[in-house]
Amino acid sequence: MNSVTIIGNIHDIFARDANGNLMAVGERGRVNPVSVIEDIKQRQETNRIIANANLKLYPVKNLTLDFTLGVDNSGQSGSTYIPPFAYNVNPDFYGGGAALDGTLNGYASAATNNAFQFNNEFNATYQAKLSELISSTTQVGYSFQYEKTRYQLVNGRGLAPLIETVNAAATQLPSVDGRTELSVSGGYIQQNFKYKDHLFVTGALRVDQSSVFGADNRTQEYLKGSLSYVLSSADYWKSFDVSNWWDTFKIRAAYGESGNLTGIGAYDRINAYSTQSFLGRASLFSSATLANENVKPERQRELELGTDLSFFKNRLGLQFNWYNKKVSDLLIASVQAPSTGFSSLLDNIGSLRNKGIELVLNGTPVDGKDFKWNTSVVFNRNRNTALDVGGLRLFSTNPGAPVAIINGEAIGVFYGTFFARNPDGSLLTNAAGIPQIEKGIQNSATTFTPQRDANGLPTGTTLRKVIGNPNPDYNMSFVNDFTYKKLNLHVQFDAVQGGNVWNADWRTRQGVGNGKVAEQEQLGELPRGYVAGVYAIEEWRIDDGSFVKLREISLSYNIGKLKFLRDLTVTVSGRNLISWDDYKGYDPELNSGGQSTILRNIDFGSVPIPRTFSLGLQVKL
Template sequence: MNKTNENLSFFKRFRFMSSVFALMMLGFTLQAQTTTYTLKGNVTDNIGEPAPGVSVQIKNTNMGEISDFDGNYLLTANLNAGSYTLVFRSLGLVTKEIQISLGSESEVVNNVVMNLDILGLDEVVITGAGALTVKKQLGNTISSIKGLAITESASVDITGGLSGKLAGIQVTQNSGDPAGGISVRLRSASTVNGSSDPLYIIDGVIVNNNSTDILGTTSVVQNRLSDISPQDIDRIEVIKGAAAAAIYGSRASNGVVQIFTKKGQSGEPVITVSSSVNFNSLRKKRDFNQVPLDWGADGTTVPATRYDYQDMVFQNSTGTDNYVSMSGGKEKTNYFASFSYLQNDGILKSTDYQRQGGRIRINQTINDWASASFGTYFSTSKSNDQPNGGYVAGILPTILFTNNTIDPSADADGNYPNMTFYPNILEYIETFDFTQENNRTISDFQLSLKPTDGLKVNYILGYDNSESIGNSYIPIGTNTIALGSAKTNTISTKQLNSDLNASFDKDLNDNIKSTTTTGFSWQSDKTLLRSISATGLALGVKTTDGAASISTDESRSERTFWGGFLQQTFGFNDKLFVTGAIRLDGSSVFGKDERNQFYPKASMSYLVSEENFWENSFGSSINSFKIRAAWGQAGNLTAIGPFDRLSNYSAISIDGTSGLIAPTRLGNADLKPERQTELEFGIDLGLFDNKLGLELTYYKQDIEDLLLARTLSPSTGFGSRVENIGTMTNKGFEALITATPIQTTDFSWSITGTYSSNKNEVNDIEGEQFGIGNFGFSVAKNGQPLGVFYQGYYARNADGSLLLTDGGLPQREKGSYDANGNPVPERDASGQPTGSSLSKVIGNPNPDFIASLTNEFKYKNFSFRMQFDAVQGVDVLSWDTRMFYRFGGGPATASELSGESVRGTGAAKFGIAESYIEDGSYIKLRELSTSYLLKDPLKGINSVKFSITGRNLFSIDNFSGYDPEVNMDGQSNGARGGIMGLVPIPSVIKFGVVATF
């Protein structure tokens, strides 16, 4: 650069800085001409009750406050004299705007009454990083739930508290361990090999909710959202459908769960203290062999003592949850801080979970067009676990595989008797040591600018750092590892997201309003896995140090995602809204030629009830009527890992020299993301003076380019290659009903009901099908829902009865397959099955529908809530039942010993998978609670609330085991419904008290 250009550059910088300085001085001058006004009043709902938590904001500024517990608001603002608009917003109430005139009087009082918004059409929701949208403008579904509903659910996990609260969301607690993993699906599975979990965002931070098996036992895998205390939650917004991914990117192709934490408000400090104690118990005991007989060597029965091992391994347990928060602020600064401590013992002995966490949030108003926010959260947790269920040894699997005639107690020398090929059940409890430790920090910085009328700019920088450490110790002398073992796995995951979004609102004329939104996002995550394991431990040593054999392993992965979008919305007369968007998404996991993909979106929302003809014809009975439709595409970025597109060679030592071994799977640099196209239609109705709300939605998803392995010719030197070859479809219907049959000052009754159904089908799989879990019994099969059970079935007579052997035993069907692959039974001359053993689809773990019904009653300061969850038309594969057929501890052996069935019946059923397919349908009393609120009980105490809550108190089902809800493949996407040796979900009774000062 020459001297002249350098001088010119310097001059431009100087002129720019001078202009900025001049503008700042002008701003200070204008600010000096303002007057300090106090805006205050009281907000009540339509029945005269105080409305706490209402956002009160001066329109088109950053100035606002939140109404307190009694509905009072107090807002101090430096403003010029003139006319302004106060906007009052609250979840469940119709947004209200009032005009105020500021003049010589410095104090302005306005009391406001807000009506019930049963459809939530006036809710302001977040549809992108900081992008605010009124719900009535949206063509796709979005649902909101208050944090209080999660807190009062008695769930220690945020996602568990969502169960039954919203339509189209299936929440399944896969284990009854104190921090057992939870699966969340919005609508249905959208991939075969990837994840169908939604994207989780906390205060703008894309957070890690991985379910990683760090102990080598799938059934005790935790979700990382278990690190977050539900009591910190202000509200949750759930967006379903690919149309939403046009703003959030393809990582949101399975939907979005947005979690917003509590914030402070100006005024005197408000302190909230809560404490609770919970009592956990085994909901029901299952049937075991109680016949005091056993088979002798000669085939006759002999006397025997039977033991109920359930009493030896299960316990009634307790827990406590304690929380304190403080919020407050003055004028332009407010803060919120909290600390929580949770301790919960499991119903399986030697299991527990502890969690400590703290949160700080500071909001700063810089001036009338700029504000900033900073928040950070930290948590540490530790759990004592037991290996259990599924594909590994464990306490409950030992019970399944043993004859309960053995007393498991240790002898005088501390030696435990052999029960089966697994360790003794008391040996697990008293000598094994399995722990998980987690450390977590989530931080964000946000900047919000309104530099000119109609223009809003938001920036979010989010960081999530989590570390999980799994330690396991198996003592010397057990049946599984005679020399003992110790192992430590450490997984560290760091996630960063940087999002810049801007929106511009412009009234084109009196009838048309334009909203243009654009943004860019960059995200990265890095994962480091280290493992050290040892066998041949020294006596008394629980660590890997000094073991006879030590092995280590390490893997690293890194991904980046980027994307930008442009969205345009036109609103016509505030009743017809049309939106179109385009997004470019990229991911480093795909090849250079395929990693960038375009995804379009279009939606429409029409408030027909705003038309004059509607008001005149139907307005008296149908108060609100909205038609909506949305269409959108998104990619799935989870089906392959960071390096799966490559041919990954493995290192090996050959005669002391390093070498490489060729993989069996050939890389494919031309892989592209799976693409999901979704079409959604719906209507929203408000009936009978808005006492009844109805939300109905139909959707259809078409997923193409599924990433699946294709078998290669042996001449290639490789076994398979991942290609974009499969397809999947989902068709579903959702309904949400809300009603307030009675609403008076003293008494109210509200009802919420949900219903969701989905039909899933997989196609274009090479080779017709392949196994995806449950020991290969769960398959992805063309023309069938993902994860159906495909295995052997009973031979039957023409009338459907079982075709028995000459000895009176059931048997598996035999025959051959036709040209289409359908099984064809065959019979020999004696009428018995002949040919090869046949298999077919014998069960489906995908429910026909899920539903919930919640009733809530309030009488003065008393409240009562009851929630039922239902899952119907679902099959489970009960390995528990299978093992009880063959081993002596189950009811099958009891039936044979007592002469009720032919000896050998259980052994015959053991080899026929259809015999252990069971109906997994259930109706659960998910929540039952009552509370009483004391207002101003003592000087200095604003309120005290006492509550009693029950969770999972009873289940109406036909399942022979403990609980049909659990799953031995944990949070697996495709393998569902397998149950073997899993800890059941406990019944919980919780006593709590909350006080505010």
């Protein structure tokens, strides 16, 4: 995707030389995206076995013993091949060819990744009736999980024509041989009491161990408790007039603790050394992160209050949750003085608080003999805040997104340079009409004092502030199911309101080649030098990530019995069909940071979520 977005559309990416080889594009010989498609080969094969067994025993009345054993064994192999000189490059752009990238001489790699996961779980449940009104359920259990992985990579540059194997490479690059082994085990005891069908009380204690942490912090204890009361099942409820149309009224409260038992790698707490060849001899080098044997798992504590309601013969239902969740002992790398020989230290620093509400509304507006309509609306709103994390923590990212953790701000905010503005909020420009970057005195991470020179232009130190927040204001889903006789229609809309995206792709495209912003400058609609003037202002790359998507439409028809078939259902469906948004890139629902909870809503070479269609048959013989 980067090779697509970084070049201007004025270039002929399908141009070939006399030998039929694709040409480089752009004045700097950019990677040709057509060459990536045609010439580069990347393959992956996966062999995987997932198996489990379950044994359930009833040795005495009311006692159940349940044992589950599971195994997941997978092997992956992959290879990459970039042929030598996949496309021709004008050597004049590279000083006579002296600075040609090594991959143009061919590159090959081969990798394997083997993972073995084993888990077993034992649970014992004893149910007893203490009286005519009170019943008890006691549970104890133990679980053990083990994981062992091995990753190997060999690669090299400089290949002869038509040779795709690594051992033929002229330059063998450093190989990788990574091995990990870890285990997580734990036991619990839980007690539940029920009074009639009105009152439910639960308490539990769990003790876990994880091998990735040091001996002093390996064992952790977690508590859990909950209480719920169903008013509508009590005898006095029937005496209320509302009971004629108010079917269910339940209130509940819960408190729970948990830990991030695999929050670090298997050996991250140890100062392990890596090896590489140096002048024909084996050498050792240390990681830049100083390990810490005393780190402990992040601990999460959550309080939740809620209610469940239903009305009009259960035609209308409402669920409401309020939660307050705090994650303490965050695993964050703190900056170290270079004189220590390390750049960071793995440590437990500060905490994160999440507060929010969850609302679910279910309804059946139509419930006829042939036609039925079920609908539901889901609403979520969450606010998170970093607490006691010390000074500003700025994370470097490959797309250049200035991601930070700041006391009192949401996790992963964008913290960078911004536009200077006039008192009325308009952009401050110089005499040529080019927007200016704000300057002045940076008092703290979140406070500053702008300064102006005699000409009214910014002067002093370049200032920084929170310029965007990837966390949305709220999320919503709207789901409808329509049934007419044997025909069923499912329609789902998803919405995200608020939440900013660091859009490196769109700004890159629009500032070069025939991009819209560059085109406006070239046509004189913007002053000469506009793109160069705003390019260093990081606020220019912040976009609105709000959207409404037609997530899914599914239409199914139950044909029923058909000759030798007992039942046949045909389904056609489509996902991610339409997106309504003001995002200037391809898709606001993305993240180049992968599954990271800190690096969010970053657009740089991200492939848009695909629009997919499927046809399915469900057959019962």
